[in-house]
Amino acid sequence: MMLESTGIPTKQDLESKMPTAERLAKGPVAVVECFQEIPCDPCYHSCKRGAISELIDINDIPYVDFDKCNGCALCISNCPGLAIFVLDQTYDEEYGVVKMPYEFLPRPVVGDEVAALNREGHEVCKGKIVEVRDGKVQDKTAVIGVAVPKEYLMEVRNIQVGGSK
Numbered sequence: 001m002m003l004e005s006t007g008i009p010t011k012q013d014l015e016s017k018m019p020t021a022e023r024l025a026k027g028p029v030a031v032v033e034c035f036q037e038i039p040c041d042p043c044y045h046s047c048k049r050g051a052i053s054e055l056i057d058i059n060d061i062p063y064v065d066f067d068k069c070n071g072c073a074l075c076i077s078n079c080p081g082l083a084i085f086v087l088d089q090t091y092d093e094e095y096g097v098v099k100m101p102y103e104f105l106p107r108p109v110v111g112d113e114v115a116a117l118n119r120e121g122h123e124v125c126k127g128k129i130v131e132v133r134d135g136k137v138q139d140k141t142a143v144i145g146v147a148v149p150k151e152y153l154m155e156v157r158n159i160q161v162g163g164s165k
């Protein structure tokens with residue numbers, strides 16, 4: 001399987017985890033791009049709304065109940081695998097927002113223009129930082145919101161501060 005050799009999920013892996021277009025149109029929602037059966041479950045414990053499936057066997061793969069999830073983004077910084085993102089397709093007419101975990105210093109600041117990277121680390125478009133959440137509770141993992149043209153909402157999963165590589 002592709003994922004095991006490259007760490008990058010296939011289209012089929014991803015399609016099995018994505019909310020419907022109808023749900024995306026309603027507002028922010030979490031996607032958990034975690035496909036490997038690993039002994040880990042902080043995502044389940046971090047969601048106060050019970051939107052992340054309980055991992056009966058700790059090696060199970062988590063699923064999000066998209067109707068229970070309100071896109072609060074609390075789960076993002078609790079995932080050691082950096083596998084959780086919140087997608088907001090309703091940001092404005094042209095742009096959507098991808099909220100993602102970010103562990104590097106210095107942090108970007110709201111208003112910064114950054115290179116928006118896909119899962120393979122390649123730049124796909126420019127993005128603008130619209131949110132930086134860096135609370136004490138969140139240890140070293142901040143939550144960064146980056147606005148990108150809506151057509152890239154499903155692709156952008158990382159940023160490069162200071163523009164292209």
Ligand code: SF4
Binds near residue numbers: 029050070072076
């Ligand atoms: S975004 Fe909030 S409501 Fe949705 S799964 Fe994460 S913690 Fe739960």
Ligand code: SF4
Binds near residue numbers: 033040041081
């Ligand atoms: S916390 Fe992250 S890595 Fe661990 S099971 Fe949940 S989504 Fe996967």
